[in-house]
Amino acid sequence: MTHSIRTDTDAHWLSSSRDLRDTAAQYALLPLRIFLGVTFIYAGLNKLTDSAFLKAAGTGSIGDTMRAARDSAAVPALIDLALKSPVGFGCAIALGEVAVGIGTLLGLFGRLAALGGALISLSLWLTVSWATTPYYYGNDLAYLMAWLPLILAGAPYLSLDAAWRTRRRRRSGGYR
Numbered sequence: 001m002t003h004s005i006r007t008d009t010d011a012h013w014l015s016s017s018r019d020l021r022d023t024a025a026q027y028a029l030l031p032l033r034i035f036l037g038v039t040f041i042y043a044g045l046n047k048l049t050d051s052a053f054l055k056a057a058g059t060g061s062i063g064d065t066m067r068a069a070r071d072s073a074a075v076p077a078l079i080d081l082a083l084k085s086p087v088g089f090g091c092a093i094a095l096g097e098v099a100v101g102i103g104t105l106l107g108l109f110g111r112l113a114a115l116g117g118a119l120i121s122l123s124l125w126l127t128v129s130w131a132t133t134p135y136y137y138g139n140d141l142a143y144l145m146a147w148l149p150l151i152l153a154g155a156p157y158l159s160l161d162a163a164w165r166t167r168r169r170r171r172s173g174g175y176r
Contacts, residue, residue: 029153036146037105040117044097047090054090062090065128072131079127096120104150107159114150121147 047053052060063086070079082089096116103113125140132138155161 027157029149030158032146033104033155036117037101040097041101044094044101047094054087056086062086069128073127074130075126078123107155107161110155110159110161111151114147118144118147118151
């Protein structure tokens with residue numbers, strides 16, 4: 001008894017839907033990259049342009065915000081460290097957010113940018129939003145979790161990282 005595979009069946013709809021699924025899976029992290037990139041750029045620029053934020057004291061200042069969160073923080077020592085130079089810390093956070101956002105949007109050192117975003121989110125969760133109850137009302141933990149897939153996957157498509165990887169492969173003559 002001989003078995004053969006039929007090649008005359010029309011399964012075009014099956015292969016085209018598979019291609020669509022593969023394409024959707026391939027670009028699944030792109031909306032997350034765009035959202036986190038835009039959000040972090042916006043947050044950083046908002047801090048840098050807010051005249052009240054970059055002050056050691058006063059309504060809306062980074063200093064008063066940190067002092068208010070100190071006693072309820074999971075790691076008060078982080079706030080104590082930042083309070084040694086609240087304006088410097090505020091600038092560092094704002095510039096870090098802008099750098100992370102740009103890196104994420106462009107896919108430039110994608111994993112490193114995502115790690116930076118996760119560390120910013122982790123530090124904010126352990127300090128400013130730690131006392132939020134129930135915990136899921138605080139957004140810093142959700143941002144931390146959103147960064148994790150980008151740390152694992154990087155920015156494999158529509159990114160400068162992917163363009164550089166392709167260019168290196170072409171120069172070396174293939175995959176390595």
